[in-house]
Amino acid sequence: MRKAERLNEIVHYLRRMHQAVTAEVLAHAFEVSPRTIYRDIQDLIDGGTPITGEAGVGYVIDKQYHLPPIMFDADEIEAIALGIGMVSNWTDESFAQKAQSAYRKIQATLSAPMIHELTQISTFSAPSHYKIPWQVSFTEVRECIRRKQRVSMAYLDLNEQLTRRTVRPLALISFSPVWLLASWCELRQDFRNFRLDRISDFTRLNERFSDEKDKSLATYLKRVEQKQAAARANDCGT
Structure with missing residues (x-):
């Protein structure tokens, strides 16, 4: 990545963040050394970009800063x-x-x-008969995730057992042709993935939930990453 492109990407990265970002995190994200990040940040500041930083805390950017029009290749x-x-x-x-x-x-x-x-695009996504239909409203599920709204639903598992679940919906994940609803399940007191096509009677509850570290999307994703790393390690050992 050219320096000019990296500087632009650093600005975009900082604008997306809701908290200070350390040079080490930026260095890892852009695959350069922390020393390079220090120079890049100073170049941006010298150029008028409103970035502030504090040793040991990280960098933040004024969210009111307007970028020039985005250019795509x-x-x-x-x-x-x-x-x-x-x-x-x-x-x-x-x-x-x-x-x-x-x-x-x-x-x-x-x-x-x-x-x-x-007009020169040569990659396309076409409708597929492999798409598995679902009964719930995809948009309603997304809204519950965004609004952090608890839901009650009936779920038919792969053993054809029907149970009633109250969950904290965290994310929708595509494993084409299946969509999974990643959630914190209050019945199991653990993270669970529910196939969207096996959910019925999806009901919003008049209850919002707050992010709790052990029940958050970040923790769910970290656990998935750990499982994938363990699986790769096992594959390497066989």
Whole structure:
């Protein structure tokens, strides 16, 4: 990655963060040394970017700082178009409309050469008969995740056993053609993945939940990462 590109990406990275980010974290994210990050941050500050930092705490950027218009290259445009197509084909109509709306806004910012690149796209997502239908509202599930709203639902497991669950919905994860609802299950007092096509009677409860470290999405993802690392280690040992 060229330095100019890295500087731009550092600004984007800091704007996405809700807390201070250390040089070590940035160095790992951009695969450079902390010393390089120190120089990059100083170059950005010297150029007028409102970044502040404190030793041992990290860097933050003024969220009111406006970036110049985003520029995409041909591969980035193709990746965005492919992602829009996959959202359109593998979610629901409401989310597909949002994806198409976002794509139109992106198109409106493109230069003439980039508009031309859109006509050269050669990767597509097509509708598939392998898509497994579900009874619940995909959009409603997303809203419950965003609003941190507890839900009650009936779940039919792979052994055809039906149980009633109260869960904290954390994320929707695609394992094409299956969608999983990652949750904290209050019945099992542990994280569980529920297949969307096996959920019925999905009911919002008038209860919000707050992030608790042991029941959060971050902890869920960390546990998944640990399981994957253990599986890779086992594969290497066989």
